[in-house]
Amino acid sequence: MSGASRDYWDTRHRDHDDLASGGHIGLDRAGNEIFYALRLGALLPLIGDLADESAPLFVLDAGCGKGHFARALARCGHRVDAFDASEEAVAHARARGGGPRWSVAALDEWRSAWPYDVVLCVDVLFHVLDDAEWAAGLRNLASLVRITGRLILTDEDTATRRPRGDYIVHRPTADYRALLEPLGLRHTHFRPYGFRENEVGFHVFTRTR
Template structure:
C-alpha cells in the first residue's frame, strides 16, 4: 500500500472516529448509524449462522478499520482475525476489545498458517488506485480462502471503471472475476447496500477448487 494511500487511510480514520466507528465522513452520526446497521445486517445474512461453540467459523476481516464489523462477527460466535494498514485504526480496535485478534498488515502481505471460512474486505479495495497493488491485494486475499469458503468484498456492480475522486476508483465486476476465477473462486452473488444513492454492495466469491 502506497504512502499516499496510508496517509489517506489515517486521515479518514480520524474523520470517521468523530462520527461513528468505520463510518462515512460525509454523513452525520444518525446517517452513519443507519449506514453501518444496513451493511452489518446484509453482511451477517451473507455469512450465515453456520457456527457453533464447538466449531465456529474462522473469519478474516482484511482492512478492518476500527474493528466494528470484526467485533460484531465475534459476538455472533465466530473466531475472527482482523488487520489494517493503519496503526491508528488498529490501536483503536484493540482498545475497544470485543474478541477479535488484531494486527497491522498490508492487504498483500497478510499470511496465515490456515485458511479461512470467510475473508472480508469492506470498503477498502476501491481506494487502491494502482492496478498492480489492487491485483496483488486481491490475489493474496483469495489465497486465504478455504475450499467452499467465501471471499466477500465490496465495490459497485459496474460494466466499466469509474473514478469518483482522488482516492476512489470503482472497478468493473469483470475485472474482479478476471483476477479471481482463474484462482478457483466463482462469483456467486452481488448484494447492494441499498443505502440512499450508494451503488456499492457486497460481491461474494466462493472457492470451488
C-alpha cells in the same frame, strides 16, 4: 500500500469518530449508524448462521478499520482475525477489544498458517487506486479462502471503470471475475447495500477448487 495512502488513512482515522472514519465521511453520526446497520444486516446472511461454540466459523476481516464489523462478527460467535494498514485504526481497535485478534498489515502482506471459512473486505478495494496493488491484494485474499469458503468483497456492480474523487475507483465486476476465477473462486452473488444513492454492494466469490 504507498506511504501517502497510509498517511491519509492514519489522518482520517485520527481526525474522525469510530463510524465516520471508516464509513461515509459525508454523513452525520445518525446517518452512519444506519449505514453500518444496513451493511451488517446484509452481510450476516451471506456469512451464514453456522456459528457454534465447538466449531466456530473462522473469519478474516481484511482492512478492518477501527473494527466495527470484526467486533460484531465476534459477538455472533465467529472466530475473527482482523487487520488494517492504518496503525491509528488498529490502535483504536485494540483499545476497544471485543474479541478479534488485531494486526497491522496491508492487503498483500497478511499471511496465515490456516485458511479461512470467510474472508471479508468491506469498502477497501475501491480505495486502492493502483491497479498492481489492487491485484496483489486481491490475489493474496483469494489465497486465504478454504475450499467451499467465501471471499466477500464490496464494490459497485458495474460494467465500466468509475473513478470518483481522489481516493475512489470502482472497477468493473468483470475485472474481479477475470482475476479471481482462474484462482478457483466463482462469482456466486451480488447484494447491493440499498442505502440512499450508494451503488456499492457485497460481491460473493465461492472457492470451488
